[in-house]
Each structure stands twice: as structure tokens, then as C-alpha cells.
Amino acid sequence: MPSSPRSHDLYTVEQVRALDRRAIDELGVPGIELMRRAAWAGLASLRRHWPQARHIAVYCGPGNNGGDGFLLASLAREAGLRVDVLALADTAHGDAAQARATWVDAGGIVRHWDAHEALPSADVHVDALYGTGLHRAPDADAATLIERLNVGDAPVLALDVPSGLDADSGRCPGVAVRAAVTVSFIAAKRGLRTGQAADHVGQLELDTLGLPDALWQGMSADAHILLAEHLPPRARAAHKGNHGHVLAIGGDHGTAGAVRLCGESALRSGAGLVSVATRAEHLLALNSARPELMAHAVDGPQTLEPLLERADVLALGPGLGQRAWGHALWLTALDTGKPLVLDADGLNLLAHEPRQFTRPTVLTPHPGEAARLLHDTTENVEADRFAAVRALAARYHAIVVLKGAGSLIADPAGRVAVCPWGSPGMATGGMGDLLTGVIAALLAQGCDAWRAACLGVGLHARAGDCAARQGERGLLASDLLPHLRLLGNGLEHD
Ligand SMILES: NC(=O)C1=CN([C@@H]2O[C@H](COP(=O)(O)OP(=O)(O)OC[C@H]3O[C@@H](n4cnc5c(N)ncnc54)[C@H](O)[C@@H]3O)[C@@H](O)[C@H]2O)[C@H](O)CC1
Numbered sequence: 041m042p043s044s045p046r047s048h049d050l051y052t053v054e055q056v057r058a059l060d061r062r063a064i065d066e067l068g069v070p071g072i073e074l075m076r077r078a079a080w081a082g083l084a085s086l087r088r089h090w091p092q093a094r095h096i097a098v099y100c101g102p103g104n105n106g107g108d109g110f111l112l113a114s115l116a117r118e119a120g121l122r123v124d125v126l127a128l129a130d131t132a133h134g135d136a137a138q139a140r141a142t143w144v145d146a147g148g149i150v151r152h153w154d155a156h157e158a159l160p161s162a163d164v165h166v167d168a169l170y171g172t173g174l175h176r177a178p179d180a181d182a183a184t185l186i187e188r189l190n191v192g193d194a195p196v197l198a199l200d201v202p203s204g205l206d207a208d209s210g211r212c213p214g215v216a217v218r219a220a221v222t223v224s225f226i227a228a229k230r231g232l233r234t235g236q237a238a239d240h241v242g243q244l245e246l247d248t249l250g251l252p253d254a255l256w257q258g259m260s261a262d263a264h265i266l267l268a269e270h271l272p273p274r275a276r277a278a279h280k281g282n283h284g285h286v287l288a289i290g291g292d293h294g295t296a297g298a299v300r301l302c303g304e305s306a307l308r309s310g311a312g313l314v315s316v317a318t319r320a321e322h323l324l325a326l327n328s329a330r331p332e333l334m335a336h337a338v339d340g341p342q343t344l345e346p347l348l349e350r351a352d353v354l355a356l357g358p359g360l361g362q363r364a365w366g367h368a369l370w371l372t373a374l375d376t377g378k379p380l381v382l383d384a385d386g387l388n389l390l391a392h393e394p395r396q397f398t399r400p401t402v403l404t405p406h407p408g409e410a411a412r413l414l415h416d417t418t419e420n421v422e423a424d425r426f427a428a429v430r431a432l433a434a435r436y437h438a439i440v441v442l443k444g445a446g447s448l449i450a451d452p453a454g455r456v457a458v459c460p461w462g463s464p465g466m467a468t469g470g471m472g473d474l475l476t477g478v479i480a481a482l483l484a485q486g487c488d489a490w491r492a493a494c495l496g497v498g499l500h501a502r503a504g505d506c507a508a509r510q511g512e513r514g515l516l517a518s519d520l521l522p523h524l525r526l527l528g529n530g531l532e533h534d
Pocket residue numbers: 060071072074075078101102103104105106108135169170171172173174175176177178179182199200201225
């Protein structure tokens with residue numbers, strides 16, 4: 041599978057359509073030729089993944105995605121495969137009509153999809169229903185077909201986009217194909233890497249259809265996929281003062297766990313010193329057992345001040361609560377110019393008392409906290425995660441990590457990075473507290489806010505994937521700690 045220098049670039053549907061047009065109008069590659077190349081790429085992927093397949097069924101929609109399907113069907117039959125073609129409608133026009141004619145003129149039969157009939161018992165089903173042209177929930181007949189495909193035993197190969205997934209936002213307005221493999225053409229659409237995409241795309245492959253690099257000139261990607269990175273080796277003469285001092289502030293009465301996980305995570309991610317400002321009795325009692333994670337009893341701003349002076353980076357919010365104690369510490373911490381990671385109740389307090397940040401700051405909201413920070417709904421945040429994370433970064437003038445499947449990182453200028461790692465196993469308590477600690481530790485070790493957020497999100501999600509090897513169910517936040525250390529030092533490969 042050709043990997044292009046752009047394999048980490050992500051584009052909007054509008055950008056990909058412009059690339060299509062540019063290929064046709066400026067490079068003189070006819071649309072039908074692009075479609076033929078897409079069909080070749082699709083068949084090559086099918087033969088690579090299922091070399092024993094002898095019988096395939098191709099499901100064609102009314103547009104150019106369907107056109108890809110008709111041409112793939114023709115190529116497959118020429119290659120000696122048994123091919124069934126089922127179509128949703130016979131309204132194909134333009135290149136798709138030409139592709140359909142290619143199939144029919146060579147004796148191919150197009151069966152109209154009938155919900156009362158069983159699907160063909162093919163070895164592989166090819167989804168050519170909708171690609172980038174989907175703009176609402178699939179119509180009833182398409183929805184029924186998609187549900188049948190999803191419950192069948194045979195694997196589905198999706199052409200360009202798993203039908204039903206919005207290639208821009210990663211949302212599924214209705215049902216969507218759960219593909220084993222998706223072969224995306226020309227450029228990777230950003231919606232294939234966030235939101236609900238992880239449940240539908242399967243293994244994602246990109247084929248640039250042999251188009252020259254010149255095609256992408258002047259077209260900057262809308263977002264980039266994070267690379268697997270780690271921190272450089274430490275200077276031999278280093279001492280703990282060289283790696284920064286993180287102060288984790290939180291842990292109201294009875295909520296010690298969150299801030300403790302945050303502190304542990306900062307330690308395991310390489311911070312030189314970690315202190316905790318708390319009034320959680322349980323944590324204070326642990327000091328003798330864990331001298332490397334010293335908890336300090338803080339009853340208000342006066343006892344917090346000396347700790348703030350000694351700290352290089354603040355991790356503010358885990359278990360902080362929104363009562364008078366937490367609010368007073370939040371105000372005091374924000375009044376310092378210290379680099380800051382704001383999470384949990386630190387974000388909820390910010391939603392009530394908005395401000396723009398001038399010091400290096402990383403906000404780490406989950407979709408619900410993001411909705412509160414935007415005074416919007418969680419549904420709207422998830423409807424366009426890219427727009428939401430950009431709006432947050434601009435509004436608060438901070439680096440923002442919008443957590444969730446395919447976490448996004450944005451800066452105030454609109455730059456966006458997408459995390460390709462992580463699993464449902466990470467949807468458990470404490471994972472966010474760990475992330476806060478990782479990012480704070482990276483800030484403390486000299487990373488700027490953008491790099492700390494990108495590297496931190498990547499290390500955290502990869503640590504989750506490594507820990508999930510023992511099973512996603514039963515995965516605890518603390519299971520990630522040893523992997524954070526190994527991955528951060530480049531000693532474990534996921
Ligand atoms: N030359 C090119 O542009 C190439 C495109 N490729 C393939 O083309 C599709 C995009 O094709 P397009 O015709 O724009 O749209 P779709 O085929 O994705 O959608 C079909 C058609 O269906 C209608 N529609 C949309 N949503 C729904 C819905 N929910 N229910 C019912 N009908 C719906 C709407 O009218 C759409 O136009 C791209 O993904 C590639 O697969 C080639 O691969 C490369 C050349």
C-alpha cells in the first residue's frame with residue numbers, strides 16, 4: 041500500500057473535492073480515470089486482505105462512490121472473481137453512469153437492492169454506497185442494507201468512507217457501515233480519524249491514485265495526525281532541579297484519588313519534583329509512605345502561596361471541587377503567571393469565570409466540559425469536534441485538548457493535531473487525571489505548551505493501548521503508569 045509523504049495530513053471534504061477538481065481540470069486526469077484508479081486501489085486492497093476471496097458483492101449508491109463500485113466490479117470479474125452488484129437506485133449520472141454502463145455493457149447485471157431478500161453469501165462485501173457526498177442519515181433502504189451488512193459474517197471493505205460516516209466531522213447522523221478495511225482515495229478526510237470513526241473505519245488505508253505531489257501545492261492540510269514520539273535522553277549531569285517542579289492543586293475533603301493520580305502521573309512522566317496542595321486527609325496520611333509525592337495541607341490562599349512560589353508548573357483541578365475552598369485556590373493559582381494545566385473542576389470554574397490566558401496554558405476538557413466552556417451542548421460539540429476545539433482555543437487563548445475517541449489538540453491560531461491511539465478501555469475514572477499530570481510534567485521539563493499537549497496526549501493514549509493488551513475491561517488508570525515511563529523514555533513500542 042503506497043504510503044505518501046502526506047500520510048499524516050488530514051483534509052476537509054471541501055479540500056478533497058477541490059483536489060479532485062484540480063486533478064481533473066489542471067492535471068487533465070478525467071474523472072472516470074480517477075474512478076478507475078480508485079477501483080484498482082479498492083480491488084488491490086481486497087486481494088491483499090482476502091486473497092482467498094472468490095465471490096464478492098458490491099453495493100453501489102447513486103453517486104460517484106457507486107461509480108467506484110461499478111468499476112471495481114468490472115475489474116474483479118475480469119480477474120476471475122464471481123461478482124454480484126446490487127444498486128440502491130439507478131439514478132447514476134456523469135462518471136458514475138459511465139461506470140455503470142461499463143459493467144452492464146460487458147454483460148454485468150445490476151440487481152436492485154430489495155430489503156426482503158437476503159444478501160448474497162459473498163466472501164467480501166464492498167461498500168460503494170456513499171463517500172464524501174453523504175450529508176444526512178442514510179435513507180431507509182440504505183439504512184436497512186447497512187444494518188444487514190453490519191450483522192453479517194462476511195467482512196466489509198469500504199470505498200473512500202464507510203457509508204453513513206460524515207467524512208468531515210467523524211459523526212454518524214444515522215447508521216453507518218462497520219468496515220474491516222477502509223481504502224480512502226487521494227487524501228485522508230479528517231472525519232476518518234475522530235468521533236465515531238473508530239467504530240466504523242476499521243483498518244484505514246490511503247491511496248493517492250498516483251497523483252503527483254504538484255496536486256497538493258498550496259493546499260495546507262486542515263489537521264495532522266500525531267507521531268509516536270518520546271523525550272530525549274537526560275543530560276548525564278542532570279539533577280532533580282533540572283526537570284521542573286509540578287504542583288498539583290486539588291483534592292477537597294474525600295476526593296483525594298484524582299489529584300494523587302495526577303501527581304503519580306507527573307512523577308512517572310519525568311517531573312523532577314511533584315508536590316500536592318490538598319486538604320484530603322487520606323492523602324496527607326500517605327506522606328510517610330510516599331516521600332517522593334509530598335502532600336501539603338492547604339486550607340486557603342495563605343498556605344498555598346509558598347507552594348506556588350516553589351513550583352514551575354501548576355496542575356489545577358483534579359478533585360478541586362467548586363466550593364469556597366477550591367474556588368479560592370483556583371483564583372490564587374490563576375493570579376500567578378505560572379504555566380498551567382487546567383482540568384476537571386478547574387475547567388468548570390473557568391466556565392463560570394471566563395478569562396484569556398497569557399502564560400503557557402493547556403485546557404483538557406472532555407466533551408461535557410467543552411460544552412460548558414462554550415456555553416453550548418455536548419451534542420453540538422460532538423457534531424463538529426474540529427470547530428469546537430478551535431473555538432475553545434481561540435476563546436480562552438490556550439492550547440486545548442478535546443478528549444474523546446480521536447482526541448484533538450488545537451492552538452489559538454487554529455492549528456489542529458489528531459490522536460490516532462486510544463481505546464474504549466480508557467473511558468474509565470482517573471484517565472483524565474493522568475493526562476493532566478503527563479502534560480504538566482512535560483511543561484516542567486521544558487516543552488512548550490503545544491508540544492507538551494501533543495506529546496502528552498500521544499504518550500497517554502499509547503500507554504492506554506499498551507495496558508489494554510491485558511484487556512480493555514478492567515483497565516485501571518494506574519495500569520498506565522509503568523507504560524508512561526517506558527514510552528516516555530522510548531523503551532516500549534506499541
Ligand atoms: N471525480 C471524483 O470526484 C472522484 C470521486 N470519487 C468518489 O466519489 C465520491 C464522492 O461522490 P459524490 O457523487 O459526490 O457523492 P457520494 O457518492 O458520496 O454520494 C452519493 C449521492 O447520494 C446522495 N446522498 C447523500 N447522502 C444521502 C443519504 N443520506 N441518503 C440518500 N442519498 C444520499 C447525494 O445525492 C450524493 O451525491 C467519493 O467519496 C469517492 O468515492 C473517486 O473515488 C475519485 C474520483
